[in-house]
Amino acid sequence: MEALMTFIFGSWGSDIAKTLWILLKIIAVVLPLMLSVAYLTYFERKVIGYMQVRIGPNRVGYHGLLQPIADALKLLFKEIILPTASNKILFFLAPVLAIAPAFAAWAVIPFDLNLVIADIDASLLYIIAMTSIAVYGVIIAGWASNSKYAFLGSLRSAAQIVSYEIAMGFTLVGVLMCANSLNLGKIVIGQVGGFWHWYVWPLFPLFIIYFISAVAETNRAPFDVAEGESEIVAGFHVEYSGMAFAIFFLAEYANMILVSMLAALMFLGGWLSPIPFIPDSFLWLLIKVAFLLFCFLWFRATFPRYRYDQIMRLGWKIFIPITILWIVFIGGMMQTSWGYLFH
Amino acid sequence: MIEFKDFVFYALSFVLVASGLSVITSRNPVTAALSLVLAFFNAAGIWLLLQAEFLAIVLVLVYVGAVMVLFLFVVMMLDINLDKLREGFWDYLPMAGFIGLLMMVEMVLVFKTKEFNLSPVDDSLKSISNTEVIGNTLYSTYVLPFELASVVLLIAIVSAIALTLRDRKDSKKINSSDQINIKRQDRVRLVAMKSEEKYVKSKTKDRK
Numbered sequence: 001m002e003a004l005m006t007f008i009f010g011s012w013g014s015d016i017a018k019t020l021w022i023l024l025k026i027i028a029v030v031l032p033l034m035l036s037v038a039y040l041t042y043f044e045r046k047v048i049g050y051m052q053v054r055i056g057p058n059r060v061g062y063h064g065l066l067q068p069i070a071d072a073l074k075l076l077f078k079e080i081i082l083p084t085a086s087n088k089i090l091f092f093l094a095p096v097l098a099i100a101p102a103f104a105a106w107a108v109i110p111f112d113l114n115l116v117i118a119d120i121d122a123s124l125l126y127i128i129a130m131t132s133i134a135v136y137g138v139i140i141a142g143w144a145s146n147s148k149y150a151f152l153g154s155l156r157s158a159a160q161i162v163s164y165e166i167a168m169g170f171t172l173v174g175v176l177m178c179a180n181s182l183n184l185g186k187i188v189i190g191q192v193g194g195f196w197h198w199y200v201w202p203l204f205p206l207f208i209i210y211f212i213s214a215v216a217e218t219n220r221a222p223f224d225v226a227e228g229e230s231e232i233v234a235g236f237h238v239e240y241s242g243m244a245f246a247i248f249f250l251a252e253y254a255n256m257i258l259v260s261m262l263a264a265l266m267f268l269g270g271w272l273s274p275i276p277f278i279p280d281s282f283l284w285l286l287i288k289v290a291f292l293l294f295c296f297l298w299f300r301a302t303f304p305r306y307r308y309d310q311i312m313r314l315g316w317k318i319f320i321p322i323t324i325l326w327i328v329f330i331g332g333m334m335q336t337s338w339g340y341l342f343h
Numbered sequence: 344m345i346e347f348k349d350f351v352f353y354a355l356s357f358v359l360v361a362s363g364l365s366v367i368t369s370r371n372p373v374t375a376a377l378s379l380v381l382a383f384f385n386a387a388g389i390w391l392l393l394q395a396e397f398l399a400i401v402l403v404l405v406y407v408g409a410v411m412v413l414f415l416f417v418v419m420m421l422d423i424n425l426d427k428l429r430e431g432f433w434d435y436l437p438m439a440g441f442i443g444l445l446m447m448v449e450m451v452l453v454f455k456t457k458e459f460n461l462s463p464v465d466d467s468l469k470s471i472s473n474t475e476v477i478g479n480t481l482y483s484t485y486v487l488p489f490e491l492a493s494v495v496l497l498i499a500i501v502s503a504i505a506l507t508l509r510d511r512k513d514s515k516k517i518n519s520s521d522q523i524n525i526k527r528q529d530r531v532r533l534v535a536m537k538s539e540e541k542y543v544k545s546k547t548k549d550r551k
Contacts, residue, residue: 015347016347090373090374090377120396121396121472121473121474121475122396122397122400122472122474125397125400125401125404125474126400128404128408129400129401129403129404129407129408132403132404132407132408132409133403133407133408135408135412136380136412139412139415139416139419140377143373143415143419151419154419155416155419155420158412158415158416159416161412162409162412162413165408165409182472182474309517309519310519310523313519313520
């Protein structure tokens with residue numbers, strides 16, 4: 001391929017060939033991701049349905065399996081309404097800004113040993129950076145809509161995401177202290193040798209805090225005050241319809257899969273099998289991610305929505321102090337003869 | 344013949360300069376803040392070209408992910424009169440242009456000194472993770488200045504909070520800890536008593 005490109009484009013050939021090859025890899029990640037987002041919505045409706053003693057979607061296709069496709073088609077053909085008083089450019093930019101970081105973060109996710117698009121040294125930092133800019137979509141959507149409900153939703157969301165990001169960042173500090181690396185692949189390899197070597201055990205409080213903060217970061221119930229139906233209709237995306245709304249929806253679910261993937265990689269040993277003599281495989285990662293995603297849906301079906309001031313209290317007064325204390329504790333323990341337990 | 348890397352550099356710098364211009368010329372403060380975000384992004388891209396991945400990612404993480412979000416948060420809540428903002432643009436232009444020129448001359452003078460005559464990145468450094476290198480230098484050679492900087496930041500945090508922490512006397516703020524620590528006994532009282540049938544009867548009699 002490189003030779004062909006060199007023949008067509010001259011000295012730029014090899015660079016263009018490289019770019020095309022990376023583009024192909026990106027498609028190989030994004031397409032299955034989109035498909036899993038679609039079927040995550042189906043899974044969610046079925047799981048919550050059964051938890052509430054209902055059947056869930058069962059009309060379109062066998063057991064309702066074609067429901068996500070039908071929903072996608074419906075949203076594609078719906079009109080996108082542009083509010084008269086809105087800022088037109090930013091109104092359409094907002095959904096793009098919501099979904100771009102949600103997909104961009106997947107560039108450094110390792111799916112198996114050396115199966116990763118970009119194996120960079122500071123991949124964990126890159127992920128934090130990408131998830132931290134996801135908030136722009138929400139903020140801009142709320143402001144550009146020029147609607148009270150949307151604006152209130154986006155303000156709530158901005159404050160919430162900024163506060164929970166700190167706790168989330170601190171939990172990751174714990175992980176990188178154990179792994180001695182910022183590279184996700186190396187973090188997983190650091191947990192090799194059975195489930196008792198996974199970082200979830202020495203970092204148990206951090207794992208819990210990471211997962212709860214992840215629920216808050218993705219604006220999912222019980223932390224979904226940014227779109228609290230009972231107070232502000234639909235929050236930041238109240239003015240969006242059709243495909244523009246669908247993109248926010250996609251971004252939310254893609255983010256859910258992303259944070260579950262991260263939790264599985266950092267705390268649950270990624271693609272490593274729980275018992276050493278069973279071979280490691282991508283399937284293990286899939287099972288772990290699916291379980292964590294199930295927890296997301298489980299929370300949504302079980303817990304009532306948090307009140308806004310309680311969310312802030314939980315983030316600032318409970319999670320951040322606990323994470324700092326645990327980091328100091330790990331740092332101290334690593335200096336003692338018990339240090340091997342934390343590596 | 345320019346290389347692919349040069350092309351990327353010029354593309355990034357062009358967007359960087361354009362968005363920088365848009366920061367100071369756009370009418371709307373929200374657009375200006377968003378242009379600044381774009382400028383940060385492109386600066387991070389240029390650092391990536393120099394293989395300074397740690398600095399690039401931290402620029403995005405700190406400035407784009409945190410500082411600018413809070414900036415936007417404040418700017419969005421302002422009730423802006425766009426016409427007022429535009430007033431006096433040309434009046435201030437000569438003064439602003441002069442200051443800008445002065446700063447540019449100073450920058451050129453600084454960059455022409457020997458200390459800034461940087462050589463291209465050493466190839467031996469490229470194989471090492473620069474996060475690790477920066478960490479090692481920061482926590483060994485420069486540990487005292489680093490700690491000093493953190494203390495200055497701490498003072499800034501404390502003073503910022505002290506300046507803005509004013510409780511209104513008529514505030515109806517809820518104490519969440521009290522709410523969470525509430526027990527059933529504090530709210531519900533079970534009282535054993537007889538039915539009030541007699542009382543009700545006597546009351547109806549009185550009315551007649």
